[in-house]
Amino acid sequence: MQTAEHPVLETRGLTIRFGGHVAVNEVSCSFHPGTLTAIVGPNGAGKTTYFNLVSGQLRPSAGRVLLFGEDVTDDPAPVRTRKGMGRAFQLTNLFPLLTVRENVRLAVQARARSGLNMVSMWGRQSELIEKAEHFLHRVGLAERSASLASTLPHGDQRKLEVAMLLALEPDIFMFDEPTAGMSVAEVPVILELIHDIKNQKDKTILLVEHKMDVVRSLSDRIIVLHQGALVADGNPAEVIASPIVQEAYLGVSASA
Amino acid sequence: MRAIDTLLSGDLPRSRLLALALGAILFALALAPFLFPGTRSLDVAAKVCIFIVLVASYDLLLGYTGIVSFAHTMFFGIGGYGIAIAMTRLDAGWSALAIGTAGALAVSLVLSLLVGLFSLRVKAIFFAMVTLAVASFFAILASQLSDLTGGEDGLTFKVPEFLRPGFRLLDEPVLGVVFGGKLITYYLVFTSALALFLGLLRAVNSPFGRVLLAIRENEFRAEALGYRTVVYRTLANCLSALVATLAGVLYALWLRYTGPNTTLDFAIMIDILLMVVIGGMGTMYGSILGTTLFIVAQNYLQDLMKMASGATRGIPLLPDLLHPDRWLLWLGVLFVVCVYYFPLGIVGRLRHGGARKG
Structure with missing residues (x-):
């Protein structure tokens, strides 16, 4: 899902280590307006940590975050919010x-x-x-x-x-499992809202989500994190079919 | 109705009993020279007015922003010393009063800004410790620099002629009340205190005030919404310090004296804390009830006990227990009972009808 436009948001070699553990490992990725990117991966893959690095709740050990081409790696969270980043949290906050x-x-x-x-x-x-x-x-x-x-x-x-x-x-919407813990009846309201934002065309949406049906119906692009590293990136059908995702995320052995 | 709503910044008492109590206190303070003639009772009334402002400005920090500071009496003292020094060094007129007040405000602003910027970024306990250290240092400084501050004796000074007790507005007393400098000073104190309180009430009910509440509730989320919390906390700290300074100016003006015991004493800091907690943190109106109750008890409990002790003469033990010398014991008991039964303060109790909030 590459467009000729400059990316709204970009991470370059973004890495964070907690002691010896590398939670996010050299993730380089760019995001364009009008696109909804789903970030998937097993529990502990580093999805929320990646979000925290992008929106400024955490400082990276290495790598940069660029917002509208400007380096915001050293900006604290409130400054990034003022520059157009918006985030909803996984644990209600x-x-x-x-x-x-x-x-x-x-x-x-x-x-x-x-x-x-x-x-x-x-x-x-x-x-x-x-x-x-x-x-x-x-x-x-x-x-x-x-x-x-x-x-x-x-x-x-x-x-x-x-x-x-x-x-x-905001210009960039970051949803971290927005429907987690919601009853089945409540989910469509939120999905419709995300759909509306998508239809505005000029907004960039990042969505961490576990439910594959939600991911399939909403996303234009899927990136897969596994043990902190970006292992797949592409359009939904391709990514879901790729062997590495079948193995890493869906738990199906590649040889099977 | 709308005028009252505007005056109170939309923060109505929301309890009939509370509205009644506040009305009664306002009435008593507004007409104190006529209702309670006598030097001592007027002293108490003026002290209540001034401490309401001092305690309300502390509530802005503690109740609304969740900042624990022990430097509030320092800013109170800066106000007092500011005008005392100006009045003793310069001609004791209005310009000296203005210069002293402006100088004190400037010193407080710089100090609160420095203390805030250096320590509000870090943990709350660290801020409390820094304020404690700075306030102790300031108290020592005030007693050591005796050439400037009068040391332990403090400074007695002359006020503008208009405010001196000897000054007479009318030759004859009206309704048994002398219309002189003392009365004028009282009303200067009263109206200033009222205006400052209403100003604080507006500040906590402004967009700024709601951000302070948000920071108290969930600082992490306030940051994520784009509020730079350090800026807000520092501003709250400065605003609170400036109002405390003005309260100090008023107190010195009323006493025509400033000394360590009337402003910088750590016991006053404890009193302020108690008044906020008893009245109800984060309510502003709590400072009115807490202060009035506390200062009236402090001044009249002894008299009340003397009467009670006399009345119970002949009954074993009781007269001894109620002996006026035990008044501090009973004041202590009163506070413990207050805090135990009204964890949200008197205002919290009145607003929530006694229901404890989980």
Whole structure:
């Protein structure tokens, strides 16, 4: 899935070692707008660690991260977010004692860069409040907006996580198993949302996902991580059929 | 209704009992010179006004941002020493007052910025230790540089003529109240304290204030949303320090004196902590209730016990237990009971109807 355009996001030889263990091993990869790339691999393959390196939660032992051609390896997470990266977390990561609306509001406000405003009344910024409501509506949480985030059931907390990512309106969307732990009935809402983002054409989407049916239906490209290294990269049908994936990820012996 | 909502920055008491208590305190403080004539009661009222501001500014740090600092009394002291030094060195007029206040604010700003930038990046306990060290150092400095600060004796100074006790606005007392410098100073203290409190209330209910709450709740997530938490924590630290400095200015102005015992004493730091916790952390209104209760108890518990001790004369043991000399013991018991039964403070208790939050 190579296009003539410059990559939005690129990693070059990205590596991180924890003691003697190499969690991510020289991963070089570039991502282009309008493309959804699924990152798959067995548990412990380094998918979430790779995400953490890309979005700045971790610093690499070696290698670079480039965002719109600019080296952001030394930028901390908030700076990368301001430059257009947005991330939803695998383990739900909210502000538990704030309301659902306030959680999304904080993302809307981060996007609007008005966090340093000490004089306006939080409760009267109707434009930002409406925006927050809009994103809550999109994930189907509008009627829960006054509840404390900690009181939501697990599936709704995942939806809130996604609403916060949408509210950041990033150029790069990073989803880390967005449907994990959701009931079967809830999954389509999230998938449809990801589909909508894809249809905007100018967004770059990275998706870590275990469910192969989800990966098949959404992705334009699949990359496979195995023991921290990138072992396959290509269009979905090819990658899923390749022997190395059959062996490494799906657990089928290549000789079988 | 909308005017009140604006004044309170949309953060209404949300409990009838709390609204009533706050209304009663506001009423009592606003009319203190008329309701409680007498030097001592006016002293208590002025101290309540000033400490509400001091405690509220500490709540901004502890309750809203989750920062534990032991340097709050240092900033309080900088305010007091700022005007005391200016008033003793220069002509004791309004310009000296302005210069002293501005100088104190500048010193506090630089100090809080330095302490914040050097230590807010790291673990909370480290920040607490650094503030403790800096505050101790400052207290030692204040007692050693006796040429400048008056050492252990502190500095007694003259205030602008308008505010001196001898000054008379009206020749005759009205309703038994002398309209003089003392009354003017009280209302200067009261209105400044009210304005500062409402300003703090606005700050915690602004977009900035919500980011502080977010940092307290989940710093990692706040960073991921794009908020540089170091910047926010440092700003909160500076804002809190500046307000504490102004409270120090007001206190010195009221006492016409600044010394280590009225500002820098570590016991005051402990008192501030207690007032925040008793009132309810992270509520702002808690500082009003906590401070009022604490200072009134501190000043009048002894009298109350003297009465109780007298009334129970003849009953064994009780008069001894209630002897005025035991007042500190009972104050301690009061705090333990408060903290045990109101883990969310008085305001938390009133708002949540006694239900403990899990």
